[in-house]
Amino acid sequence: MLQDIVAGNVYAFILIFCRLGAAMMSLPGVGENSIPARMRLTIALLTAGLTVPILGAKLPPLPPQPLQLAVLVVTEIGLGLALGLMARLFLSALHIAGTVIAMQAGLSSAVFFDPSQGSQSALVSSALVLFGVALVFVTDLHLLALQAAYDSYTLFPPAQVPSFGDFAQVATHVVSGSIVLGAKFAAPFIVYGIVFNVALGLLNRLMPTLQIFFIMQAPQIALALILLGLSLTAIGLSFTRHFEEQMSQFLAPR
Numbered sequence: 001m002l003q004d005i006v007a008g009n010v011y012a013f014i015l016i017f018c019r020l021g022a023a024m025m026s027l028p029g030v031g032e033n034s035i036p037a038r039m040r041l042t043i044a045l046l047t048a049g050l051t052v053p054i055l056g057a058k059l060p061p062l063p064p065q066p067l068q069l070a071v072l073v074v075t076e077i078g079l080g081l082a083l084g085l086m087a088r089l090f091l092s093a094l095h096i097a098g099t100v101i102a103m104q105a106g107l108s109s110a111v112f113f114d115p116s117q118g119s120q121s122a123l124v125s126s127a128l129v130l131f132g133v134a135l136v137f138v139t140d141l142h143l144l145a146l147q148a149a150y151d152s153y154t155l156f157p158p159a160q161v162p163s164f165g166d167f168a169q170v171a172t173h174v175v176s177g178s179i180v181l182g183a184k185f186a187a188p189f190i191v192y193g194i195v196f197n198v199a200l201g202l203l204n205r206l207m208p209t210l211q212i213f214f215i216m217q218a219p220q221i222a223l224a225l226i227l228l229g230l231s232l233t234a235i236g237l238s239f240t241r242h243f244e245e246q247m248s249q250f251l252a253p254r
Helices: 002-026 037-058 066-089 092-105 123-138 141-155 164-206 217-248
Strands: 111-114 119-122
Touching: 002 037, 002 066, 002 141, 037 141, 066 141, 066 164, 092 119, 092 123, 092 164, 092 217, 119 123, 123 141, 123 217, 141 217, 164 217
Parallel strands: none
Antiparallel strands: 111 119
């Protein structure tokens, strides 16, 4: 009797850890490469341990064959990674906007390590991504992501392989929406870049001997940073609204 209870709890813990742990390893903020792996693993283990009494009843019985258990574990890991990567894709809107802003501001050569991308990115892109991650935690939207991970056991029950066609459609929708949102964030800077460069071209035609592009580089950066400071509040509000709307589609209906 005691052996069955212990085996059932261990099985439930491992299965829950496979999904929630994989989601925690890829969620924005918690799953960044800059955070030590031991800390991420500790958060995942604690989350899985606390949710065993709640989610244990939603799990299928222990499979009699090891191969069936392996398939179940791989499926749960895949679902957890998919949920985490979906949340991470929402940050790509800020990364796209930052790249365009840096290009229009003349800061495309100023690069910085972006922890969300794991590579070098434009300085403005890294700053906007970190700004978005901070907003997610300040506005408690990370709790919405945890709620989505919990509701995934209702939307995607264990031992049932989800439709890959539906997942591909959702992923395409998320990526396209992020690209459109990033273009909207960068729209004022695109207009600014066009107007500024046209003005520089006219000045260069009027004074061909003056190194106008070299002289106006500092004002170009300064004006772009002023415009970024003025639009940062609108960018933050739009991003948090978009993040909340997109994460809400992964919540179970109530």
